[in-house]
Amino acid sequence: MEEKMNCELEVSRRNFLSTSGKILAGTAIASTVLASQADKAHAYGYETGFAYTKLNPEEVANITYHNYFKRWCASSVIAGFSELLQKKVGGLWKTFPIDGMRWAHGGMAGWGALCGTLTGAGTICGLCTNDTDVAEAMANDLAFYYSYTELPSYTPPGKPEKAEIHHMTMAGTPVCHISVGRWMRAEGSAFLDPERAERCARLAANIAMETCHMLNDHADGKFKPKHALLFNVAANGITSQNNCMDCHGQHVPAPDTYATLKK
Ligand code: HEC
Numbered sequence: 279m280e281e282k283m284n285c286e287l288e289v290s291r292r293n294f295l296s297t298s299g300k301i302l303a304g305t306a307i308a309s310t311v312l313a314s315q316a317d318k319a320h321a322y323g324y325e326t327g328f329a330y331t332k333l334n335p336e337e338v339a340n341i342t343y344h345n346y347f348k349r350w351c352a353s354s355v356i357a358g359f360s361e362l363l364q365k366k367v368g369g370l371w372k373t374f375p376i377d378g379m380r381w382a383h384g385g386m387a388g389w390g391a392l393c394g395t396l397t398g399a400g401t402i403c404g405l406c407t408n409d410t411d412v413a414e415a416m417a418n419d420l421a422f423y424y425s426y427t428e429l430p431s432y433t434p435p436g437k438p439e440k441a442e443i444h445h446m447t448m449a450g451t452p453v454c455h456i457s458v459g460r461w462m463r464a465e466g467s468a469f470l471d472p473e474r475a476e477r478c479a480r481l482a483a484n485i486a487m488e489t490c491h492m493l494n495d496h497a498d499g500k501f502k503p504k505h506a507l508l509f510n511v512a513a514n515g516i517t518s519q520n521n522c523m524d525c526h527g528q529h530v531p532a533p534d535t536y537a538t539l540k541k
Pocket residue numbers: 453514516518519520521522523524525526530531532533535536
């Protein structure tokens with residue numbers, strides 16, 4: 279199993295270098311830095327005791343969607359998985375404290391930082407994969423998916439819980455405030471409107487579904503990360519997103535000013 283995992287990671291790292299680098303800026307330098315970074319990634323296995331079995335992504339999404347209106351973003355993604363896993367594999371899932379992560383809603387207690395759906399999804403990946411690099415690669419791919427996909431595309435079967443909504447937007451970032459703000463502007467709704475809650479519930483369902491696809495692939499031994507680990511750090515010289523101008527306007531500080539990475 280471990281051998282297969284290592285092989286998988288090697289393949290995926292080569293894949294990182296050949297694909298992600300082309301998509302984002304700073305390719306040549308970033309790839310070189312990344313190659314040396316990847317060698318030093320110091321991944322290690324660990325054992326959580328939380329077993330995973332393949333789940334139906336639609337089912338996970340649906341549970342997540344309905345949980346949202348009570349539990350909000352982070353815990354609802356966790357509920358989407360744990361409510362099914364406690365029935366299908368039991369064990370530690372039976373006593374998993376789903377609401378222990380509820381504080382992560384609204385980008386952490388309403389501070390608009392990391393979208394809670396990603397905190398919830400990352401927690402599930404960390405519990406189910408038992409390898410630091412695999413869990414991180416999944417979280418990283420999720421951040422890319424979240425940032426560069428028009429969302430929410432999930433439509434609940436049957437009557438929506440709160441409202442019909444009409445827009446999908448691309449966040450360009452995993453930051454809650456910017457993601458929600460872009461959607462609110464497109465839809466013309468306020469934060470406390472039922473439409474905004476509906477949007478975040480559907481978004482949570484989308485993230486849960488994407489996570490489920492990755493975990494199912496992993497269970498089949500065929501999960502391949504789409505994007506480079508620590509790409510943003512390598513390419514930008516600082517932990518970062520790629521929407522620099524959203525915050526810095528026209529005056530994005532040059533990352534080269536800070537020689538924190540060997541180049
Ligand atoms: C979510 C908002 C946000 C985004 C997006 C963002 N930054 Fe920043 N960045 C800041 C803030 C706030 C500071 C602190 C300094 C300040 O207030 O200007 C900072 C500081 C920095 C610094 C160190 C301080 C300096 O002025 O030299 C660098 C370098 C930097 N950013 C580069 C980038 C790059 C490159 C990107 C895109 C890849 C980026 N930032 C994206 C908000 C952001």
